[in-house]
Amino acid sequence: MTGSQTAAAVLMYHALEDPRHPVAGAPRGELVYVLPGEIFRAQMRLLADSGTDVILPEEDTSRDPRTPSPNGAPRVVLTFDDGHASNHSIALPALLEHGFRGIFFITTDWTGAGNYMSAGMIRELAASGMIVGSHGRSHRFLTDLNDGELIGELAGSKRALEEITGTVVDSISAPGGRIDGRVAEAARAAGYRWIFDSVPALNASLVPGRPAHRFAVMRSAGGSWFERVVSGNPPRSAAIRFRLFEVARKLLGNRLYASLRETLLGGGRPSRRGR
Numbered sequence: 001m002t003g004s005q006t007a008a009a010v011l012m013y014h015a016l017e018d019p020r021h022p023v024a025g026a027p028r029g030e031l032v033y034v035l036p037g038e039i040f041r042a043q044m045r046l047l048a049d050s051g052t053d054v055i056l057p058e059e060d061t062s063r064d065p066r067t068p069s070p071n072g073a074p075r076v077v078l079t080f081d082d083g084h085a086s087n088h089s090i091a092l093p094a095l096l097e098h099g100f101r102g103i104f105f106i107t108t109d110w111t112g113a114g115n116y117m118s119a120g121m122i123r124e125l126a127a128s129g130m131i132v133g134s135h136g137r138s139h140r141f142l143t144d145l146n147d148g149e150l151i152g153e154l155a156g157s158k159r160a161l162e163e164i165t166g167t168v169v170d171s172i173s174a175p176g177g178r179i180d181g182r183v184a185e186a187a188r189a190a191g192y193r194w195i196f197d198s199v200p201a202l203n204a205s206l207v208p209g210r211p212a213h214r215f216a217v218m219r220s221a222g223g224s225w226f227e228r229v230v231s232g233n234p235p236r237s238a239a240i241r242f243r244l245f246e247v248a249r250k251l252l253g254n255r256l257y258a259s260l261r262e263t264l265l266g267g268g269r270p271s272r273r274g275r
């Protein structure tokens, strides 16, 4: 899909390194998602310098051939999961510097706890033109929940974020990327318009109600990986690794899988909460 004008690459970030907001006590397996601030800023500069069209989903006009992306590369959507305070201290200023807007998915039970963003920080994101979305209430995997619990996560987090921001919250990313048909249907019924999973693939277009795929930007990913993804030519290794993990998850179930994955990725103690 090199040079495709009909694709959107959605990037998924988590916490960024900030000594003011350490990723304290995080199992090593989670640190694979924590990017040094300097690397993150370099990636934003690269997007700006290359003329990449950084958009929000509702701005996706990639289906209209009359408006090709300025540099012929996919449009890029920036997303941030979990609501770590470094999203406010590092990501927000970097996005504003380049005139980019992104989507920040908040786990509402964590708001203001430890090094997660306070309600005031979340409000500031919204006031700065960023989109605030839901990452569930407790970060439990939505596919593991019964219908009542599922609705509680979807509606409860939406309500909490709407109270904080004073705006309609209609974007959600699933904790651990776990989405199936039932979860997607429940999310749509709860009023979510933009739904995101963690399947590392380009999107031909961004369609309301249809889960959009995202590339996790990992600490180990080099500059060439990043350049390939945002130029519409993602390495196949990401998709292959994802499929291998998916096979393991289906065989083991979410709980056992989380601890296996922790061992493989980080060699640390089992995670209390997967990403």
Ligand SMILES: [Zn+2]
Residues within 6 Å of the ligand: 081, 082, 135, 139, 175, 176, 274, 275
């Ligand atoms: Zn998460």
